Amino acid sequence: MLDNLARLRRYARVLERNAAHADDLVQDTLESAWRNWRQWRPGSDIRPWLFGIMHNRHVDHVRRSRPASELPDEEWARLAVPPAHERELQLRDLDRAIARLPDEQREILLLVVVEEMRYQDAAKALGLAVGTVMSRLHRGRERLRQLMVEYGGAEP
Numbered sequence: 001m002l003d004n005l006a007r008l009r010r011y012a013r014v015l016e017r018n019a020a021h022a023d024d025l026v027q028d029t030l031e032s033a034w035r036n037w038r039q040w041r042p043g044s045d046i047r048p049w050l051f052g053i054m055h056n057r058h059v060d061h062v063r064r065s066r067p068a069s070e071l072p073d074e075e076w077a078r079l080a081v082p083p084a085h086e087r088e089l090q091l092r093d094l095d096r097a098i099a100r101l102p103d104e105q106r107e108i109l110l111l112v113v114v115e116e117m118r119y120q121d122a123a124k125a126l127g128l129a130v131g132t133v134m135s136r137l138h139r140g141r142e143r144l145r146q147l148m149v150e151y152g153g154a155e156p
Helices: 001-016 021-034 046-064 073-079 085-101 103-114 119-126 130-152
Strands: none
Touching: 001 021, 001 046, 001 103, 046 103, 046 119, 073 130, 085 103, 085 130, 103 119, 103 130, 119 130
């Protein structure tokens, strides 16, 4: 379970957009997994199970509070880079574009593209049909391309 800690933290950081909240989400996820370890089927990949728990925790949190529309000023200041660093600027634009995606598209993109999960595993983690995962992934990629063009003409 702890072998997946870095992946869980990375995913939580994007979902929450706040380091402290992301760490809380990871802790909640691991506590829940520990309490409910009997629900995991030994021999199966633990990642979809853990990401599924994290997804459900995040959805519960969003339902209880209004989602942040943007990073706080101090987070943007921390992410600022000198204008001469083209790659860093592209990454900043990509981060902003990803943040503008609808939650369901952003989650699928992160699981399939960043975490390299199979469609079936991402579907299992999020409680969706595989076709829904594929559709959301396609729409998310297209929207991401559009946003990146808006930000400066570069496609991801």
